[in-house]
Amino acid sequence: MGSEAIRDLMVKTRHERQPLPNFQLFIHDKWPRILTLFGIFALSMVLYWHASQRGLASVNTDMKAHDQSAYMGYAKKMYRTQGNYPGDGARAPLYPALLATQYSPRLSEETFFERGKQLNVILSMALLAGLYLIFLRYLQPFAAINLFLITTFTLFAFKAPYFQPELLYYFVSFCAFLGMLKLIMEPDWRIGVLTGELLGFAHLIKPSVLPAIGIFGMVYIAQWAFRAYANRRHLLSKSYPIPLAILPLAMLERGMGGEVNSCNHHHTTHQSVQYAALTGCCVILMFLLVGAPQFYRNKQTFGSYFYNVNSTFYVWYDSWAEVAQGTRAHGDREGWPDMPADQIPTLATYLHTHTPHDIVQRFRTGLKESKIKHCKEFNYGYCRYVELYSWAALLLGLLVLPIYGIRYFFAGVFCLLYFGAYMLLYAWFVPINGGQRFMLSLFLPFMFLMALILNDPVIRRASIGISPRWRIRWVTLINCYIIALLVPDIYIILTSRIMAFNAGG
Numbered sequence: 001m002g003s004e005a006i007r008d009l010m011v012k013t014r015h016e017r018q019p020l021p022n023f024q025l026f027i028h029d030k031w032p033r034i035l036t037l038f039g040i041f042a043l044s045m046v047l048y049w050h051a052s053q054r055g056l057a058s059v060n061t062d063m064k065a066h067d068q069s070a071y072m073g074y075a076k077k078m079y080r081t082q083g084n085y086p087g088d089g090a091r092a093p094l095y096p097a098l099l100a101t102q103y104s105p106r107l108s109e110e111t112f113f114e115r116g117k118q119l120n121v122i123l124s125m126a127l128l129a130g131l132y133l134i135f136l137r138y139l140q141p142f143a144a145i146n147l148f149l150i151t152t153f154t155l156f157a158f159k160a161p162y163f164q165p166e167l168l169y170y171f172v173s174f175c176a177f178l179g180m181l182k183l184i185m186e187p188d189w190r191i192g193v194l195t196g197e198l199l200g201f202a203h204l205i206k207p208s209v210l211p212a213i214g215i216f217g218m219v220y221i222a223q224w225a226f227r228a229y230a231n232r233r234h235l236l237s238k239s240y241p242i243p244l245a246i247l248p249l250a251m252l253e254r255g256m257g258g259e260v261n262s263c264n265h266h267h268t269t270h271q272s273v274q275y276a277a278l279t280g281c282c283v284i285l286m287f288l289l290v291g292a293p294q295f296y297r298n299k300q301t302f303g304s305y306f307y308n309v310n311s312t313f314y315v316w317y318d319s320w321a322e323v324a325q326g327t328r329a330h331g332d333r334e335g336w337p338d339m340p341a342d343q344i345p346t347l348a349t350y351l352h353t354h355t356p357h358d359i360v361q362r363f364r365t366g367l368k369e370s371k372i373k374h375c376k377e378f379n380y381g382y383c384r385y386v387e388l389y390s391w392a393a394l395l396l397g398l399l400v401l402p403i404y405g406i407r408y409f410f411a412g413v414f415c416l417l418y419f420g421a422y423m424l425l426y427a428w429f430v431p432i433n434g435g436q437r438f439m440l441s442l443f444l445p446f447m448f449l450m451a452l453i454l455n456d457p458v459i460r461r462a463s464i465g466i467s468p469r470w471r472i473r474w475v476t477l478i479n480c481y482i483i484a485l486l487v488p489d490i491y492i493i494l495t496s497r498i499m500a501f502n503a504g505g
Contacts, residue, residue: 037141041148045125051493052124053121054498055158055498055499055503060161060502060504068113070091071091071164072099072163078096087298089333092205092207093204094204094205095205120161121160124167128151134448142476143454146483146486153381154382155443157498168205169441170443173208176209177445178445179191179195183220183279184223187279192278192282192286200291203287207308207310211421211422211425212422215421219410224276226410301335302335302336303335309327309333313327313337314429316346362431365427365430365431367423369430370423370426370434373436385447386443388481390450397453397459419442423439435505436503455475462475
């Protein structure tokens with residue numbers, strides 16, 4: 001069934017039976033709606049502050065746990081060198097530079113630790129405000145509020161009281177992810193500049209964005225090569241059914257509301273290819289410009305512009321014990337390790353010493369252990385919402401799947417490659433460090449895309465009859481169910497779960 005037929009059916013059904021109103025229609029005037037949304041945010045922040053202060057005072061009391069003392073040491077060195085510290089080869093400089101503003105030689109270790117944790121809580125509240133605005137920009141208010149509350153109380157509240165850069169990285173990398181998606185759907189040099197800057201800053205927070213840049217570049221080039229070929233073959237006048245993974249991308253392109261154009265209306269010309277190339281160059285150039293000072297220091301100190309002990313050496317070990325006896329014992333944090341070249345781990349040596357079965361088993365074990373850690377009973381609490389959003393998006397998407405133009409195909413491929421590659425990379429790293437904080441960098445992009453699927457105009461009109469005259473929309477039912485789960489869940493988090501376990505790993 002084509003998208004026009006689906007819409008005609010929805011319109012006909014809507015006229016036959018009056019649907020119940022959506023959440024956002026209860027408040028018609030602009031300012032009362034704004035005040036209501038602000039009130040929800042303000043109340044959430046009061047509860048969030050209470051939860052984070054409890055975790056800060058009673059749970060995260062060991063500065064030597066979860067790399068916190070390492071970041072404290074990094075920040076102190078940044079202060080003493082006035083920002084010229086070349087780094088330790090394992091951590092990026094932006095977060096320690098921020099924390100260095102809280103340091104003074106007169107402070108004790110404990111006082112600096114407390115100051116850093118408090119700054120992280122305040123910073124996390126600013127990040128949540130930014131996320132709230134993004135969610136409201138692209139989602140219906142009820143859906144935006146639900147996603148905001150899930151993010152606030154099942155992730156940020158647990159991670160905020162730690163002297164760690166994770167929350168800042170989650171936010172910046174999420175914004176960079178959205179920028180890359182927008183560029184694949186529609187090149188724009190201004191968004192290209194912003195996306196390149198975001199990728200650069202994300203790399204300076206945690207050096208984990210290079211795979212994303214590689215995936216983006218590969219898909220971006222493939223898309224425009226295909227467009228040039230298809231334009232010559234006159235293929236772009238056709239419409240193609242595409243996977244469910246691509247449903248949210250039309251929503252992302254136009255923001256909240258509006259209709260989906262089922263055909264590609266772009267005619268690829270020589271000028272459009274040149275503009276796309278210019279946009280791609282803007283991304284790479286701005287990334288390199290933002291990271292240039294650190295890249296130069298890496299080259300001077302370690303001999304490689306993109307040096308990082310985790311991606312250069314540690315991924316090719318089988319355990320942390322091997323790391324401790326290997327390159328780390330030979331000075332990989334001060335410079336290139338002082339050991340024979342044939343003893344330095346590389347991809348080639350790993351493939352030479354391991355069978356395909358060993359490699360597959362490492363991926364399987366890492367994925368299995370990650371699932372256990374993320375979804376065990378006494379945990380943050382986000383796992384049930386990840387599963388709920390996934391199933392709801394899948395089932396409702398299959399019920400009323402529109403037919404989109406091929407313009408969204410490559411953006412969907414980018415999403416699949418992005419999530420698949422990072423899940424496998426983090427699973428591979430589990431034998432070295434299996435903390436939840438790595439995989440959680442995918443939480444915001446994934447949950448946002450699932451919410452976008454449920455926010456599709458056609459899906460929003462899908463309804464079920466509850467009486468001869470009234471129908472209620474499936475999305476409204478789902479959002480009501482989610483909020484019914486969230487309210488008691490937030491109470492449990494505030495009263496007990498926030499104190500139940502250490503969330504620094």
